[in-house]
Amino acid sequence: MTPITIAELDALEILDSRGRPTVEARITLSDGRAVRASVPSGASTGRHEAVERRDGDPARYGGRGVRGAVAAIEGEIAAALIGREPEQRAVDAVLRELDGTQDKSRLGANAILAVSLATARAAALAAGQPLWRHLARGGEVTLPRPMVNILSGGLHAGRQLDFQDFLVIPVAAERFGDALEAVVAVHAAMGELLAERGLVTLKADEGGYGPALADHREALRLLDEAVLRAGFALGEEVAYALDVAATHFHDPASGSYRLASEGRTLDPAELTAYVAELADEHPIVSVEDPLAEDDWPAWAGLTARLGSRLQVIGDDLFTTSLDRLERGIAERSANAVLVKMNQIGTISETVDVVSRARAAGFTTVISARSGETEDPVLADLAVGLAGGQIKIGSVTQSERLAKYNRLLRIERELGDAAQLAPPLALSRLSGSGDFGVDDRVGVS
Ligand SMILES: C=C(OP(=O)(O)O)C(=O)O
Numbered sequence: 001m002t003p004i005t006i007a008e009l010d011a012l013e014i015l016d017s018r019g020r021p022t023v024e025a026r027i028t029l030s031d032g033r034a035v036r037a038s039v040p041s042g043a044s045t046g047r048h049e050a051v052e053r054r055d056g057d058p059a060r061y062g063g064r065g066v067r068g069a070v071a072a073i074e075g076e077i078a079a080a081l082i083g084r085e086p087e088q089r090a091v092d093a094v095l096r097e098l099d100g101t102q103d104k105s106r107l108g109a110n111a112i113l114a115v116s117l118a119t120a121r122a123a124a125l126a127a128g129q130p131l132w133r134h135l136a137r138g139g140e141v142t143l144p145r146p147m148v149n150i151l152s153g154g155l156h157a158g159r160q161l162d163f164q165d166f167l168v169i170p171v172a173a174e175r176f177g178d179a180l181e182a183v184v185a186v187h188a189a190m191g192e193l194l195a196e197r198g199l200v201t202l203k204a205d206e207g208g209y210g211p212a213l214a215d216h217r218e219a220l221r222l223l224d225e226a227v228l229r230a231g232f233a234l235g236e237e238v239a240y241a242l243d244v245a246a247t248h249f250h251d252p253a254s255g256s257y258r259l260a261s262e263g264r265t266l267d268p269a270e271l272t273a274y275v276a277e278l279a280d281e282h283p284i285v286s287v288e289d290p291l292a293e294d295d296w297p298a299w300a301g302l303t304a305r306l307g308s309r310l311q312v313i314g315d316d317l318f319t320t321s322l323d324r325l326e327r328g329i330a331e332r333s334a335n336a337v338l339v340k341m342n343q344i345g346t347i348s349e350t351v352d353v354v355s356r357a358r359a360a361g362f363t364t365v366i367s368a369r370s371g372e373t374e375d376p377v378l379a380d381l382a383v384g385l386a387g388g389q390i391k392i393g394s395v396t397q398s399e400r401l402a403k404y405n406r407l408l409r410i411e412r413e414l415g416d417a418a419q420l421a422p423p424l425a426l427s428r429l430s431g432s433g434d435f436g437v438d439d440r441v442g443v444s
């Protein structure tokens with residue numbers, strides 16, 4: 001049988017959920033069938049992320065155009081890939097070598113990831129499988145437990161609060177659909193509460209509410225009220241996660257953290273103590289980026305103190321980079337990793353990070369970006385890699401719903417075999433080496 005190969009590769013400048021340009025790639029296979037994939041873009045980006053290629057021409061989209069990335073796909077990248085089979089590891093290796101930089105800045109991480117994702121879809125299509133099944137490579141699949149933004153601050157909500165996300169985790173739900181229903185109820189209850197109090201009900205970038213509140217404690221008190229109003233037991237049925245996104249209020253010169261919304265400045269130990277107090281007062285089970293991206297010693301201190309009771313997630317800290325994750329494992333800086341494909345730029349490297357995290361006993365949270373497209377690929381990735389948790393944003397915007405609704409469809413497709421990943425077993429966190437490596441790391 002003649003192998004199915006990549007016959008054409010083209011790309012388009014499309015818009016993301018913030019109305020900013022992003023990259024869509026299309027692969028046409030030798031049998032005439034075609035697939036598309038598009039890439040998201042962050043706002044609270046980490047310094048160590050792979051670099052998006054933006055045109056910098058102020059006359060177009062304020063310098064944010066991606067025509068250069070599109071041209072790279074249709075030129076150099078197409079020349080290197082046409083005629084090849086859509087084999088993930090091989091294609092990703094070609095992309096990395098062709099780019100030749102550490103941070104993928106020459107061709108652009110946006111160009112590279114769009115092609116890497118389209119390759120995964122092309123391979124799944126050629127194999128006659130849904131993408132999630134193709135990514136699983138015969139391994140276990142689970143529906144991810146959602147971690148969903150209800151209140152937003154930081155760079156996603158005009159810095160009304162310093163902390164970026166106040167999220168809920170439906171811990172009692174046994175089906176993905178039930179988990180989502182619980183989240184929708186809490187989101188609606190929060191909307192009612194804010195309206196009753198005359199607070200702004202406008203939504204932030206990821207669909208969480210972005211009201212002006214006195215401080216972080218007020219946000220958590222509101223969350224308690226919304227959860228109770230929606231009819232759930234605090235902690236037993238709905239627990240919380242915070243994305244502190246501390247890099248974005250950290251002053252590298254003094255090493256301190258400026259909580260503008262509370263009018264005070266904390267050192268790393270004080271910020272750690274503050275997070276611990278909040279977790280004593282509310283059912284918080286997970287905290288992301290509680291410290292800044294290069295504050296390594298403080299991370300190790302926080303994880304030693306809180307890692308047995310909280311999932312401590314590195315987002316800006318790890319930037320989905322195997323090298324940074326290795327350091328975090330060695331120094332026990334965290335016990336979980338946020339996985340964002342565009343922080344590293346290819347599916348293969350993303351899969352390697354998930355695999356390494358699992359082998360080290362770290363949990364994983366598969367995450368969208370604050371600027372998203374309607375591409376549901378994240379849902380397939382989370383199911384296919386059995387990622388355990390997913391963080392997409394809230395439940396009222398189509399770029400987020402594309403993923404949630406895809407997960408609902410996958411749950412139905414799996415029927416009785418559908419399994420929602422269990423809630424965090426905090427006693428298993430911060431252990432090491434007890435999850436083993438599975439063979440899905442060889443995604444092809
Ligand atoms: C999703 C996030 O935000 P962004 O995409 O803006 O980096 C995050 O910080 O986890």
Ligand SMILES: [Mg+2]
Pocket residue numbers: 243245288289315316338
């Ligand atoms: Mg984050």
